[in-house]
Structures are given as C-alpha cells and as structure tokens.
Amino acid sequence: MSTHNNDAYKISEPTLGFVIIGRNEGDRLRRCIGSILEQRQSISPKIDAHKNDNTHDHDVDLPPVVYVDSGSTDGSVEYVKSVDCDVVRLDMTTRFTAARARNTGLAYLLEKHPNIEYIQFIDGDCAIQPGWLVKAISFLSVNPHVAITCGRRREVYPQRTIYNALCDMEWDTPIGDTKSCGGDFLARKDAIIAVGGFNPEMIAGEEPEMCFRLRKKNWKIWRIAEEMTSHDAAMTSFRQFWLRNKRAGFAYAARSALHATKQNPYCVREVVSICFWACVFPIVIASIYPFSPPIALFLILAYPAMAFRIFIRKIRRRNSFRRSLVYGVLTQIGKVPQFFGVTKFAMGQFSGRKTAIIEYK
CATH class of the missing domain: 3.90.550.10 (Spore Coat Polysaccharide Biosynthesis Protein SpsA; Chain A)
Known part of the structure; x- marks a missing residue:
C-alpha cells in the first residue's frame, strides 16, 4: 500500500x-x-x-x-x-x-x-x-x-x-x-x-x-x-442514546441476515454478543437467583467487569479517565436497546412488514 x-x-x-x-x-x-x-x-x-x-x-x-x-x-x-x-x-x-x-x-x-x-x-x-x-x-x-x-x-x-x-x-x-x-x-x-x-x-x-x-x-x-x-x-437525552443504539442493533441483525455464512459469519459475533448480554445472561442470572443468590450476585459482576475491560482499552488510546469510564458503562447499557433493535428486525422478518427508519433526532 x-x-x-x-x-x-x-x-x-x-x-x-x-x-x-x-x-x-x-x-x-x-x-x-x-x-x-x-x-x-x-x-x-x-x-x-x-x-x-x-x-x-x-x-x-x-x-x-x-x-x-x-x-x-x-x-x-x-x-x-x-x-x-x-x-x-x-x-x-x-x-x-x-x-x-x-x-x-x-x-x-x-x-x-x-x-x-x-x-x-x-x-x-x-x-x-x-x-x-x-x-x-x-x-x-x-x-x-x-x-x-x-x-x-x-x-x-x-x-x-x-x-x-x-x-x-x-x-x-x-x-x-x-x-x-x-x-x-x-x-x-x-x-x-x-x-x-x-x-x-x-x-x-x-x-x-x-x-x-x-x-x-x-x-x-x-x-x-x-x-x-x-x-x-x-x-442531549437518554432517549436519543436509546434510539441510536436500537438502530445499531437493527443494522447488525440486518447485515448478518443478508450476508452471514459459515465461511464468513458477517456480524454474527455482534448479534450474539447483544443477545447474550441483554437477554440470555440476565435469564440465567434470574434462574439461578432463587436457588443460589450469592452465585447470581457474583455473575452480575460480569457486567462491570466488561465495562472495565472497555474502559482500559480506551485509556490505552489516550482518552481521559472520565470519558473512558463513561464509554465503558454506556457501551454495556447500550446492549439493551440494541437487543430491542435485533428483535425489531426479527419481528419484521417474521411478519413480512418493512420497518420504518429508526431516527434519534
């Protein structure tokens, strides 16, 4: 090059x-x-x-x-x-x-x-x-x-x-x-x-x-x-943040459905990550809690651990402490609206209806 x-x-x-x-x-x-x-x-x-x-x-x-x-x-x-x-x-x-x-x-x-x-x-x-x-x-x-x-x-x-x-x-x-x-x-x-x-x-x-x-x-x-x-x-608002991430989740799902293959699992990792952190893992924690609250509470620590991992990655790219911390936390929170975007895409595919554009401003 x-x-x-x-x-x-x-x-x-x-x-x-x-x-x-x-x-x-x-x-x-x-x-x-x-x-x-x-x-x-x-x-x-x-x-x-x-x-x-x-x-x-x-x-x-x-x-x-x-x-x-x-x-x-x-x-x-x-x-x-x-x-x-x-x-x-x-x-x-x-x-x-x-x-x-x-x-x-x-x-x-x-x-x-x-x-x-x-x-x-x-x-x-x-x-x-x-x-x-x-x-x-x-x-x-x-x-x-x-x-x-x-x-x-x-x-x-x-x-x-x-x-x-x-x-x-x-x-x-x-x-x-x-x-x-x-x-x-x-x-x-x-x-x-x-x-x-x-x-x-x-x-x-x-x-x-x-x-x-x-x-x-x-x-x-x-x-x-x-x-x-x-x-x-x-x-300027959490609502805009929510809609922007919902749109991102929808986009990941759409691209994966369009192009993913066994040889090239395009966007599959992103969709799996969204579904795991926003749906599967919370269900696992909720299922375990009635039988073993300490284990369930321990598993919850995986969320701040992931946020900390992202925080360290951003600090290494010479971002400020505050901005890196906010980025790590919001990235994890953003998995939830992203999951709603994934499910919105899936429901559209199931019903055969075209989804209107998701705008955040």
Missing part, C-alpha cells in the same frame, strides 16, 4: 462531485455547505493547474454539489438553491432510507456529470475539514485498489453531553485497512458502480453493508491519518 507525504498531495486529473443528504438540519446544513464551497474554490485551481502542466488557465468547472432533501420544512431547500447548488427532493411516498437518498444523489450526479471519478459523500450535519479533499483524492489516485478512503470524524461539541462524547470516541478508530466507513467518505466512482451502490432496503448500516460487498470484490477500504469531518450529533 502506498504511503503519502507532502509531495504526494498532487491530484492527477480527477473530477470530483459531492452528495449531501439531510432533513431539517438548519444551521448544520449551512455549515456543511459552507465548508464544501470554501474547499471547492480552493481545490479547482489545483486540479486545473495539474491538468495544464503548470499553466494558469483555470477553466475547469467547479466540482458539482447535489443535496438530496428528505422532506425538510426549515428552508433547507431554498438555502441550498440560493448558493447555486443542485437540489433533489426525495420521493417521500416511498419508504425513506438514507441509502436510497445517497443512491438518488449519486444517480443525479452521474447523469449530469458522467466524467466524475470521485464522489465525496457527506451527511448534512457534518462539515469537511480544511485540506481533507486534496489529501484524500491524492491517496486514492496512487492506490488504485482502494475503493473508499475516510479519515477522522470528530464531534463538534463532545463536552456538552456524555452522549456526544460517546459518539466522538466511537469514531476514533485505527488507521489503515479497515472493514467499513461511516456516512462521510470519499469514494471511487467505478468501485461504487461495480457493486450497485447502496442497498436501498437497509434502514441503517448501509455504509458497512456496501463496504462488505466492495471487499468481496477485492476492493480495499482505507482510513488515513487525516482530519476529515466534524459532526454535530446534537444528542
């Missing part, structure tokens, strides 16, 4: 487009669009200068931006139009999924600009960090087997709530070859098209599911040591 340095940040004739999705993001969307417009202006001369071998005739069109709106009522559509970006209103008579919104934006972008090579996907509550685009495109240009590159996503206000801090720590993942990305990433168009884009039936976890299909076709997903985006989770 090629490495990159300051001299490597030269872009070899790329064409770039942006796909943003959102609904009622308000000022967060304005911050998102603003970060794109600022870097869009700075990146085009670099692209053109490289194309023209050090000439200064900057006649390349600015990278196009398309915003896919999912029924906003806060003036988002009008704002995006006012800054000369394209808007696609998603058909809300069909069940909404973020995957369908991203596919719609991708299809629109490629219809209008078929020569695009790279697409930056970004959620409307995020903003691109300065310098990310040049570094990410440079990395893909010298690593042809990489389909997607992503970097460090940071929470804007991790100090406001423990739930925001939890998000920030979740995104602090190892650098290098990885299994999946989140909602913000730079993708190679040919790779995305090769696997048919996002699965529109996935109501959550659509990015890891697509990454799984990319890896099956021998594409790589790579996280580089660069600041990518800032995110405003705006997660």
Whole structure:
C-alpha cells in the first residue's frame, strides 16, 4: 500500500462531485455547505493547474454539489438553491432510507456529470475539514485498489453531553485497512458502480453493508491519518442514546441476515454478543437467583467487569479517565436497546412488514 507525504498531495486529473443528504438540519446544513464551497474554490485551481502542466488557465468547472432533501420544512431547500447548488427532493411516498437518498444523489450526479471519478459523500450535519479533499483524492489516485478512503470524524461539541462524547470516541478508530466507513467518505466512482451502490432496503448500516460487498470484490477500504469531518450529533437525552443504539442493533441483525455464512459469519459475533448480554445472561442470572443468590450476585459482576475491560482499552488510546469510564458503562447499557433493535428486525422478518427508519433526532 502506498504511503503519502507532502509531495504526494498532487491530484492527477480527477473530477470530483459531492452528495449531501439531510432533513431539517438548519444551521448544520449551512455549515456543511459552507465548508464544501470554501474547499471547492480552493481545490479547482489545483486540479486545473495539474491538468495544464503548470499553466494558469483555470477553466475547469467547479466540482458539482447535489443535496438530496428528505422532506425538510426549515428552508433547507431554498438555502441550498440560493448558493447555486443542485437540489433533489426525495420521493417521500416511498419508504425513506438514507441509502436510497445517497443512491438518488449519486444517480443525479452521474447523469449530469458522467466524467466524475470521485464522489465525496457527506451527511448534512457534518462539515469537511480544511485540506481533507486534496489529501484524500491524492491517496486514492496512487492506490488504485482502494475503493473508499475516510479519515477522522470528530464531534463538534463532545463536552456538552456524555452522549456526544460517546459518539466522538466511537469514531476514533485505527488507521489503515479497515472493514467499513461511516456516512462521510470519499469514494471511487467505478468501485461504487461495480457493486450497485447502496442497498436501498437497509434502514441503517448501509455504509458497512456496501463496504462488505466492495471487499468481496477485492476492493480495499482505507482510513488515513487525516482530519476529515466534524459532526454535530446534537444528542442531549437518554432517549436519543436509546434510539441510536436500537438502530445499531437493527443494522447488525440486518447485515448478518443478508450476508452471514459459515465461511464468513458477517456480524454474527455482534448479534450474539447483544443477545447474550441483554437477554440470555440476565435469564440465567434470574434462574439461578432463587436457588443460589450469592452465585447470581457474583455473575452480575460480569457486567462491570466488561465495562472495565472497555474502559482500559480506551485509556490505552489516550482518552481521559472520565470519558473512558463513561464509554465503558454506556457501551454495556447500550446492549439493551440494541437487543430491542435485533428483535425489531426479527419481528419484521417474521411478519413480512418493512420497518420504518429508526431516527434519534
């Protein structure tokens, strides 16, 4: 795998487009669009200068931006139009999924600009960090087997709530070859098209599911040591924490049901862990308690033991004592709503009914 340095940040004739999705993001969307417009202006001369071998005739069109709106009522559509970006209103008579919104934006972008090579996907509550685009495109240009590159996503206000801090720590993942990305990433168009884009039936976890299909076709997903985006989770209540974890459990179950095999038990470990800690183990403890309360009480200690194990892992990654402790505790508590997400998926499969998207804000 090629490495990159300051001299490597030269872009070899790329064409770039942006796909943003959102609904009622308000000022967060304005911050998102603003970060794109600022870097869009700075990146085009670099692209053109490289194309023209050090000439200064900057006649390349600015990278196009398309915003896919999912029924906003806060003036988002009008704002995006006012800054000369394209808007696609998603058909809300069909069940909404973020995957369908991203596919719609991708299809629109490629219809209008078929020569695009790279697409930056970004959620409307995020903003691109300065310098990310040049570094990410440079990395893909010298690593042809990489389909997607992503970097460090940071929470804007991790100090406001423990739930925001939890998000920030979740995104602090190892650098290098990885299994999946989140909602913000730079993708190679040919790779995305090769696997048919996002699965529109996935109501959550659509990015890891697509990454799984990319890896099956021998594409790589790579996280580089660069600041990518800032995110405003705006997660201020336990209810939001609960719903976010319920959605995560649903996504694990859906991906496992779709792709797990004996040779590749995709997401099976996660689903088993959720079911064990939130259902099976509590039943075992409750069954033992009438006959041997001390043994039952001893088994309960497995929960703080697991939280402590996670706490140690986060401390080793140079997180603060308080944040690491909160992360360990909330990770264990989160197994319960995740189990409800798993059961929600199972009930949907049994009844044959499609489940509506699970939103936490």
